[in-house]
Amino acid sequence: MMKRYAKRKSHKVQIFFSLLVFILLCIIAGKLILNSDFTAFSLNSMTRHAATEDYGWNLILVNRDNYIPDDYEMTLTELSNGKKVDSRIYPELQEMFDDARAQGYGLFVREGYRTQEEQQQLLEEKMEAYRNEGKPKSEAKKLAEQWVAVPGTSEHQLGIAVDINADTTKSSSDSVYGWLAQNAHKYGFIKRYPSDKTDITGVINEPWHYRYVGKKVALEIYSMGICLEEYIDLLEEK
Incomplete structure (x- = not known):
């Protein structure tokens, strides 16, 4: 028992x-x-997928949910200041700059194509800056990603986006940004991250960042006051 x-x-x-x-x-x-x-990490793994060129190379959508395919290729053209862009956007980019300069504006391409390694370095530097301000690691990461895209999700890695700044010896930044906002669509470029679309793009207002989509599409996006994500949604509804 x-x-x-x-x-x-x-x-x-x-x-x-x-x-x-x-x-x-x-x-x-x-x-x-x-x-x-x-x-x-878990959410990204579930929601992110490779961007496609279903609507053409000029409408490839790269953002926090769509990463650049591993086999994405481009031919680069080097600008006079050493920056590089996809050769397919160079003619319209040069045309836009020629017209702006003819109207008295001083401007230059501050950033064009970036490699994966360069994008990673930028993100790490931004994270370190926030850490130096006393931010915890997780918060520093979140804040940094509001300013710098995670490698593989940056339009700069496509070569069809440029950061345009003012030559302040000739023009103010506000005047250059103002001219671009009113005229860039005529050359096939859109202001990629408007201040009123942050909730959609996931990126804060960047008045210097312009993305090539082609003249027809740029005019439509400009006229409707929408961002690229919204334009792609319209295409998918058709």
């Missing part, structure tokens, strides 16, 4: 410890899921 009781007691103890281990594992798993970095 005593042996049977001991066995039942031992079995209960084993069950108790098994349940205890299970509960502890659940608590640990819960903490991991609540961790912001882990959650972000």
Whole structure:
């Protein structure tokens, strides 16, 4: 009788410890899921997919949810200041700059094509800057990604986006940004990240960042006051 009781007691103890281990594992798993970095990674893994050229190379949509395909290719043209752009946008880019300069505006391409490594370095530098301000690692990462795209999701890696700044010895930044906002669409470029579309693009207002989409599409986007994501949505509804 005593042996049977001991066995039942031992079995209960084993069950108790098994349940205890299970509960502890659940608590640990819960903490991991609540961790912001882990959650972000999981969500990205589920939602991100390779961008396509279904609507043409000029309408490839690269953003936080659509990464550049590994086999994406381009031919680059080097500008006079050493920056590079996709050769297919060079004629319209040069035309836009010639017309702006003829009207008295001083401007230059501050940034064009970037490699994956250059994009990674920019992101790390921005994260480090926030860490130096005393921000926790997870917060520094989130803040940095508001300014610098995660490598593989930056339009600069496509070669069809440019950051245009003013030559301040000739023009103010506001005047150059104003001219671009009113005229860039005539040359096939759109202001990629308007201030009123941040909730859609996921990027704060960048009055210097212009993306080539072609003259016809640029005029439509400009006239409707929409962003590229919204334009692609319209195409998909047709």
